[in-house]
Amino acid sequence: MAEHAGVSQSTVSRALANSTSITEATRARVIKSAEALGYMVDTRAAQLRQGRTGTLAVVVICRAGEAASDINPFYFSLLGSVCAAASGMGYQTLVSFQATPDQLFGKYEESGQADGVIVIGTTANDAAWQYYRDLSLDGRAVVFWGSPFDELEWVRSDNYEGGLIATQRLIAAGYRNIVHLGAVDSPQRQFRERYEGYQAAMAAAGRPASLQEVDYEADRETQGRSAIAAMVERGDIFDGLFIACDSIALGAMDELRERGIAVPQQCGIVGFDGIRAGIHTSPPLTSIEPDFEVAGALLVATVLGEEGAQMAERRVPVRLLERGSVRSAE
Amino acid sequence: MAEHAGVSQSTVSRALANSTSITEATRARVIKSAEALGYMVDTRAAQLRQGRTGTLAVVVICRAGEAASDINPFYFSLLGSVCAAASGMGYQTLVSFQATPDQLFGKYEESGQADGVIVIGTTANDAAWQYYRDLSLDGRAVVFWGSPFDELEWVRSDNYEGGLIATQRLIAAGYRNIVHLGAVDSPQRQFRERYEGYQAAMAAAGRPASLQEVDYEADRETQGRSAIAAMVERGDIFDGLFIACDSIALGAMDELRERGIAVPQQCGIVGFDGIRAGIHTSPPLTSIEPDFEVAGALLVATVLGEEGAQMAERRVPVRLLERGSVRSAE
DNA sequence: CTGAAAGCGCTTACAG
DNA sequence: CTGAAAGCGCTTACAG
Numbered sequence: 001m002a003e004h005a006g007v008s009q010s011t012v013s014r015a016l017a018n019s020t021s022i023t024e025a026t027r028a029r030v031i032k033s034a035e036a037l038g039y040m041v042d043t044r045a046a047q048l049r050q051g052r053t054g055t056l057a058v059v060v061i062c063r064a065g066e067a068a069s070d071i072n073p074f075y076f077s078l079l080g081s082v083c084a085a086a087s088g089m090g091y092q093t094l095v096s097f098q099a100t101p102d103q104l105f106g107k108y109e110e111s112g113q114a115d116g117v118i119v120i121g122t123t124a125n126d127a128a129w130q131y132y133r134d135l136s137l138d139g140r141a142v143v144f145w146g147s148p149f150d151e152l153e154w155v156r157s158d159n160y161e162g163g164l165i166a167t168q169r170l171i172a173a174g175y176r177n178i179v180h181l182g183a184v185d186s187p188q189r190q191f192r193e194r195y196e197g198y199q200a201a202m203a204a205a206g207r208p209a210s211l212q213e214v215d216y217e218a219d220r221e222t223q224g225r226s227a228i229a230a231m232v233e234r235g236d237i238f239d240g241l242f243i244a245c246d247s248i249a250l251g252a253m254d255e256l257r258e259r260g261i262a263v264p265q266q267c268g269i270v271g272f273d274g275i276r277a278g279i280h281t282s283p284p285l286t287s288i289e290p291d292f293e294v295a296g297a298l299l300v301a302t303v304l305g306e307e308g309a310q311m312a313e314r315r316v317p318v319r320l321l322e323r324g325s326v327r328s329a330e
Numbered sequence: 331m332a333e334h335a336g337v338s339q340s341t342v343s344r345a346l347a348n349s350t351s352i353t354e355a356t357r358a359r360v361i362k363s364a365e366a367l368g369y370m371v372d373t374r375a376a377q378l379r380q381g382r383t384g385t386l387a388v389v390v391i392c393r394a395g396e397a398a399s400d401i402n403p404f405y406f407s408l409l410g411s412v413c414a415a416a417s418g419m420g421y422q423t424l425v426s427f428q429a430t431p432d433q434l435f436g437k438y439e440e441s442g443q444a445d446g447v448i449v450i451g452t453t454a455n456d457a458a459w460q461y462y463r464d465l466s467l468d469g470r471a472v473v474f475w476g477s478p479f480d481e482l483e484w485v486r487s488d489n490y491e492g493g494l495i496a497t498q499r500l501i502a503a504g505y506r507n508i509v510h511l512g513a514v515d516s517p518q519r520q521f522r523e524r525y526e527g528y529q530a531a532m533a534a535a536g537r538p539a540s541l542q543e544v545d546y547e548a549d550r551e552t553q554g555r556s557a558i559a560a561m562v563e564r565g566d567i568f569d570g571l572f573i574a575c576d577s578i579a580l581g582a583m584d585e586l587r588e589r590g591i592a593v594p595q596q597c598g599i600v601g602f603d604g605i606r607a608g609i610h611t612s613p614p615l616t617s618i619e620p621d622f623e624v625a626g627a628l629l630v631a632t633v634l635g636e637e638g639a640q641m642a643e644r645r646v647p648v649r650l651l652e653r654g655s656v657r658s659a660e
Numbered sequence: 661c662t663g664a665a666a667g668c669g670c671t672t673a674c675a676g
Numbered sequence: 677c678t679g680a681a682a683g684c685g686c687t688t689a690c691a692g
Contacts, residue, residue, distance in 0.1 A: 008663045013687055021661060042442040044383070045685035048374045049668050055424075068410020069403075069606060069622060076406040080398020083427055092443070094385075095425040097413055112372040112669085113422070221609075250610045257612060276399060277607035279551075280580045282587060292399060338679045343671055351677060375669035379684050442685085 005033035016041055048112075055092045056303060057114040058082050059106060061121030061128040062099040063219075071097075071121075072220065072247050074273040078120050078145060081296030089300055091115075104131045109140050116141030116303035123148050123187045124216055143303040145295075148187035155298045155314045159190045159272075162288040162318040163197020166242045166270040169286070169320060171205050172329040175240030175268045178202065179210045181227050181252060182244030186216045191244045194272060198242050210238075214248060224251025232259055239267050246271040246278055246287055253281055253325075269325040283324030290316045335363035346371055378442075385422045386633060387444040388412050389436060391451030391458040392429040393549075401427075401451075402550065402577050404603040408450050408475060411626030419630055421445075434461045439470050446471030446633035453478050453517045454546055473633040475625075478517035485628045485644045489520045489602075492618040492648040493527020496572045496600040499616070499650060501535050502659040505570030505598045508532065509540045511557050511582060512574030516546045521574045524602060528572050540568075544578060554581025562589055569597050576601040576608055576617055583611055583655070599655040613654030620646045 002009045007030060014022050015030035033039070047053050060075055083093045094114055098104055104127070108114035119132050119142060129148060136142045136152050147154040163180075170178050180198045183191045199209040212231055214223040224243065231238060243249040249271035253263060261267050263283055271278060274289025295316045302314060332339045337360060344352050345360035363369070377383050390405055413423045424444055428434055434457070438444035449462050449472060459478060466472045466482050477484040493510075500508050510528045513521045529539045542561055544553035554573065561568060573579040579601035583593060591597050593613055601608060604619025625646045632644060 009685090010663060010665095010687080011661090014662085017687080023661065026661080038440070040437055040440040042378070042685050044374050044378045044442045045668085046687070047668095048372070048378060048670085049685085049687045051668070053374070058425075067407075067622065068414065069407035069604070071406075071410060073403055073406070073606070076401075076403070076409075077397075077399035079406075080401060080427055083425055084398065087426060087433075092424050093426065094422050095388075095413055096417060096423065097410055103417075107370055110368070110370040112374045254610060274399070276403070277610055280584060280607055280611050282612050292397065339669090340671080340679060340681095341677090344678085347671080353677065356677080372669050375684085376671070377684095378686085379669085379671045381684070 001033065001037055001039045004037055005030045013041075053112060053115050054090065055094055055114045056086050056300065057094045057096070057106070057108040057117045058086075059117060059119050059121075059132075060095070060097045061119065061125050062097055063122055063125060064099045066099060068097065070219075072245075073275045073277065074246070075121050077275070077292055078295060081292040082118055082120070082299050083296075085293075085296035085300040088297075089304070091300070098128060099125070101127045101131075104128060106132055106135045106140075106142065116143070118143055118145075118299050118303050120145040120299075123189075126187070129187065141303050141305065143299055145299065146188070146190045148189050153302055155295065155302055155316065156190055156193075157290040157295075158315045158318050159193035160197040160200070162272060162290075163194040163199075163242065164201050165197075165318075165320050166272070166288050167198045167201035169270060169326055169329070170240040170242060170268050171201065171207075173264075173268055173327050174330045176207075177210070177238045178207070178240035178242060179212050179231070179236070179238045180242050180244070181212050181214055181224070181248060183213055183216055184211065188216065188244075194242075194244050214244070220245065220247035221251030221254070224248040224253075225255040228252050228255035228259070232261075241267060241269045243269060243271045246273040246275045246285060249285055249287075250277060250281065253285065263325050264327045268327060270320075274321050278323065281325075286323045286325045287321045288318050289321045290318050331363065331367055331369045334367055335360045343371075383442060383445050384420065385424055385444045386416050386630065387424045387426070387436070387438040387447045388416075389447060389449050389451075389462075390425070390427045391449065391455050392427055393452055393455060394429045396429060398427065400549075402575075403605045403607065404576070405451050407605070407622055408625060411622040412448055412450070412629050413626075415623075415626035415630040418627075419634070421630070428458060429455070431457045431461075434458060436462055436465045436470075436472065446473070448473055448475075448629050448633050450475040450629075453519075456517070459517065471633055471635065473629055475629065476518070476520045478519050483632055485625065485632055485646065486520055486523075487620040487625075488645045488648050489523035490527040490530070492602060492620075493524040493529075493572065494531050495527075495648075495650050496602070496618050497528045497531035499600060499656055499659070500570040500572060500598050501531065501537075503594075503598055503657050504660045506537075507540070507568045508537070508570035508572060509542050509561070509566070509568045510572050510574070511542050511544055511554065511578060513543055513546055514541065518546065518574075524572075524574050542566075544574070550575065550577035551581030551584070554578040554583075555585040558582050558585035558589070562591075571597060571599045573599060573601045576603040576605045576615060579615055579617075580607060580611065583615065593655050594657045598657060600650075604651050608653065611655075616653045616655045617651045618648050619651045620648050
């Protein structure tokens, strides 16, 4: 390559790396040769020399035995946003799906494969979270979406705000007995925050908070179904539901339909996550959606240790996605 | 590292690479030192020397302006399956989402970043397909999911079979006027194949085939809605629909509901792709699902140029996912 | 502004 | 079975 352009290897490198200490004439010649020869810089070699990788690892934690098509679609949206944000910052993304303990691998930094790790996915996989927690405590650059551990670097939705506006919306529509379907003691820290937002809105309206716990060991749809079944069989009175996650809400809606409870007439529902499947239920599911673009950008900025990616700013704003599972405000 | 274990660099390398020409005693010592020092082989350097990358690039072609949450969930399932299959073969996966012409990048092989490229995603993005077609014609290892070009290396669902069994199911349930919603001349080659399966089943039942074309420039849900709107407004008689893709079917079901046409009583529906959102429509959407595990494995084997990954075997088997949008067989 | 040389961290003939 | 040396394809001080 250097030979073809009649310059040294150093000059080729500088020309292609846009170094300023190169005549435009020389650069042009080098570039023309590169095109003629179909030459491209070997990224591996360049990065080895530079001591960086230009790559970020994104690991999606799954439940054991969960196929790709069973993964909560919310995480796929997040994955896409992270890849886009990384690409915008000039980083490639090494993606892997990890479920069982033997699949766990996060030593990307140690093996020179990535400059940092972004962990997203189900918090129910204890082994995985312990593994990545240790990695982080070991001083590696790893950032989590919605970590169960406060000491780690995390980025989360503004869950409190989401719970607040979801509940306010239900109250404004005139529903009286609004129950929250979720969990306060699960590793899903985000669930507790959503509950607290719900609680605040209820308190402000002078109404008691009421929580129906879901069994987070079960799959999400079963969680929703079982929760509704339990409430109905107990004879609970409710006409509004703020549900901690859309996938759970989908199961809840199925159960309500089978039991003949009409949404939104007899029961209003607001979910959380804004997944697309909620567009096609009947009625479509009203939900709280985080700003995915901000989520991706924040995760990437945080793992890269950017200035400005301070703790206080790691909250992703949310908005109400008005669809059809809540009747109009009174 | 070598110093700590009291051996040469070569020995360290051989011990860690499980070379047979190493005493177990030496290997044990090296491994212990590695653990003590937290040493790991630098993958980049190893691969540079070995002339391979141990990595596969997976590019998801999107529509311009499409956010991650708008991507057809089918492709996410496929993406997950590909990553899992690659991982099973000892390969990492470099994932990117590409929509606009300036985002197009597939020179992973040339730049030493991957040993091959797997292209999946919407066929409606002409520029992208041309780009990857050129890359493939240039001799690069690139394999496509459902390519519009016959000369490329592709892996596809057994679309003909899928169309056949979907239509047979509708016929068996006693629906008389079964229409296909799809396209025969779109770049989606798979759509034509699905139509042909439909056609064969109709012919075998002695019934005429009837095609309602969708406008593949629009987004998928609009395609479904508009197709139904057109049929109803024209006064077409139909009581069965085999729809080329679930995302289109979801839109069609929304439109049917709004127009008061009951599924499956007045109209039976079978979609294609088996996306999860179809579980929560009412009724749930009966669909044809490819075996994702086989799809991922075949894509990976093909791009790696494995023996046995012959053309004839690049068809992914499909099965009927019985849900609720077709009434029981008579 | 450009070139010759060193070196990033490995693996692999080549000797012994 | 193990070591010394070369080399994978780059970038970057160091000279000029």
